[in-house]
Amino acid sequence: xxxxxxxxxxxxxxxxxxxxxxxxxxxxxxxxxxxxxxxxxxxxxxxxxxxxxxxxxxxxxxxxxxxxxxxxxxxxxxxxxxxxxxxxxxxxxxxxxxxxxxxxxxxxxxxxxxxxxxxxxxxxxxxxxxxxxxxxxxxxxxxxxxxxxxxxxxxxxxxxxxxxxxxxxxxxxxxxxxxxxxxxxxxxxxxxxxxxxxxxxxxxxxxxxxxxxxxxxxxxxxxxxxxxxxxxxxxxxxxxxxxxxxxxxxxxxxxxxxxxxxxxxxxxxxxxxxxxxxxxxxxxxxxxxxxxxxxxxxxxxxxxxxxxxxxxxxxxxxxxxxxxxxxxxxxxxxxxxxxxxxxxxxxxxxxxxxxxxxxxxxxxxxxxxxxxxxxxxxxxxxxxxxxxxxxxxxxxxxxxxxxxxxxxxxxxxxxxxxxxxxxxxxxxxxxxxxxxxxxxxxxxxxxxxxxxxxxxxxxxxxxxxxxxxxxxxxxxxxxxxxxxxxxxxxxxxxxxxxxxxxxxxxxxx
Ligand code: AHR
Numbered sequence: 376x377x378x379x380x381x382x383x384x385x386x387x388x389x390x391x392x393x394x395x396x397x398x399x400x401x402x403x404x405x406x407x408x409x410x411x412x413x414x415x416x417x418x419x420x421x422x423x424x425x426x427x428x429x430x431x432x433x434x435x436x437x438x439x440x441x442x443x444x445x446x447x448x449x450x451x452x453x454x455x456x457x458x459x460x461x462x463x464x465x466x467x468x469x470x471x472x473x474x475x476x477x478x479x480x481x482x483x484x485x486x487x488x489x490x491x492x493x494x495x496x497x498x499x500x501x502x503x504x505x506x507x508x509x510x511x512x513x514x515x516x517x518x519x520x521x522x523x524x525x526x527x528x529x530x531x532x533x534x535x536x537x538x539x540x541x542x543x544x545x546x547x548x549x550x551x552x553x554x555x556x557x558x559x560x561x562x563x564x565x566x567x568x569x570x571x572x573x574x575x576x577x578x579x580x581x582x583x584x585x586x587x588x589x590x591x592x593x594x595x596x597x598x599x600x601x602x603x604x605x606x607x608x609x610x611x612x613x614x615x616x617x618x619x620x621x622x623x624x625x626x627x628x629x630x631x632x633x634x635x636x637x638x639x640x641x642x643x644x645x646x647x648x649x650x651x652x653x654x655x656x657x658x659x660x661x662x663x664x665x666x667x668x669x670x671x672x673x674x675x676x677x678x679x680x681x682x683x684x685x686x687x688x689x690x691x692x693x694x695x696x697x698x699x700x701x702x703x704x705x706x707x708x709x710x711x712x713x714x715x716x717x718x719x720x721x722x723x724x725x726x727x728x729x730x731x732x733x734x735x736x737x738x739x740x741x742x743x744x745x746x747x748x749x750x751x752x753x754x755x756x757x758x759x760x761x762x763x764x765x766x767x768x769x770x771x772x773x774x775x776x777x778x779x780x781x782x783x784x785x786x787x788x789x790x791x792x793x794x795x796x797x798x799x800x801x802x803x804x805x806x807x808x809x810x811x812x813x814x815x816x817x818x819x820x821x822x823x824x825x826x827x828x829x830x831x832x833x834x835x836x837x838x839x840x841x842x843x844x845x846x847x848x849x850x851x852x853x854x855x856x857x858x859x860x861x862x863x864x865x866x867x868x869x870x871x872x873x874x875x876x877x878x879x880x881x882x883x884x
Contacts, residue, residue: 395718498540544586745843822846822869
């Protein structure tokens with residue numbers, strides 16, 4: 376039997392997970408808003424027209440921050456169209472997705488929805504067709520208390536208290552040729568700098584995210600980050616990363632290796648930030664905001680006619696292999712928690728999403744729902760610097776791919792270690808030895824759950840949610856080693872309670 380080993384020590388850790396890495400994203404695209412989170416007339420809709428079935432499922436994902444309103448959509452959006460009396464709101468062409476936007480749902484509805492979700496807003500301003508003035512006006516509308524044009528406009532729209540939105544994205548994917556109003560690094564850097572400066576003059580408590588490259592394979596990746604950061608350094612707090620993995624090559628082993636590219640991208644973006652920091656001899660450390668990530672098979676197919684309202688576009692149906700890749704991308708985010716401070720699974724409902732709905736009908740969990748839910752629930756705490764020794768393979772694009780991808784998180788409050796592990800091996804079970812070294816004393820394995828035993832192409836449907844975690848027999852700990860059998864092609868979570876550690880700690884106090 377193949378064997379792998381993970382060595383953990385309480386003394387060595389990467390950092391604490393920032394809960395904001397379990398964020399998500401709602402764009403005005405397809406059925407994400409209309410028929411997704413908002414559907415007045417739906418049997419589960421509350422008084423605001425929010426689907427409570429969707430809200431309950433989204434709450435189980437524990438998303439603490441949600442990006443809005445785009446995405447590509449934001450680069451042609453007038454935020455003023457989406458506030459005030461509904462009957463006065465204009466119907467507009469959404470040039471990004473070639474649909475019609477009714478503006479029935481806008482900023483105040485989204486803030487209210489996030490309030491019910493218990494989530495913060497990551498607001499994105501339009502730096503495609505618009506500029507610093509409109510961005511500042513939106514900050515004033517949302518965050519200024521009262522007594523000025525925009526703050527009083529908000530109050531006249533029924534929102535007496537300011538929304539106090541703290542996190543702001545300075546446009547979306549501004550280096551991409553597909554982006555409305557895309558720019559070169561120098562032009563965007565200047566605009567982002569001026570917009571962030573002006574927005575922060577209005578509310579100095581906000582934090583801003585400058586656009587990094589649209590994805591890791593952009594031709595200007597690296598140069599773009601250096602240039603825009605150098606220009607806007609004093610006014611920005613984070614830089615964005617976006618990445619969608621897909622199985623373009625129709626090669627499972629290669630697809631499963633792709634989260635290695637996510638890890639390289641993070642290291643590379645962090646290096647670009649550090650380069651500019653060094654050059655400027657600055658004390659400031661730029662955080663990474665991985666504010667769009669997921670698997671995306673690019674099924675742009677379901678478009679029926681142009682200029683529809685909320686057509687069913689980009690409704691990817693995820694399979695078991697996608698759940699494994701999403702599980703590994705989450706492991707990567709956790710392992711880089713010293714740099715990744717915000718991350719948004721793109722998106723939340725219907726559009727490349729863990730939750731799917733039928734308009735007027737039910738909602739169901741896609742395969743990727745479960746790895747996310749468990750990472751969000753048990754991935755909060757101190758990410759341990761595990762030393763992994765795993766057999767490896769080579770794939771079409773990657774060499775030395777470890778069969779096992781694993782990350783361990785120690786939660787001090789619960790006194791628990793959670794180990795997330797994916798076995799990439801398509802044929803063999805792997806015996807995974809976890810050496811607990813300093814986590815000695817009395818320990819109890821709480822559970823081993825796994826998503827396993829499916830055809831890689833297995834999907835979930837409304838009436839048949841097959842790909843979901845199941846309880847496994849609890850592994851035993853012997854001589855400081857926890858030995859877990861990881862089935863071929865499987866996502867696993869093993870949770871261990873450390874009875875003794877808490878006592879030792881209490882004694883020390
Ligand atoms: O999430 C879908 C789209 O992907 C977003 O609108 C855009 O930012 C990205 O290219």
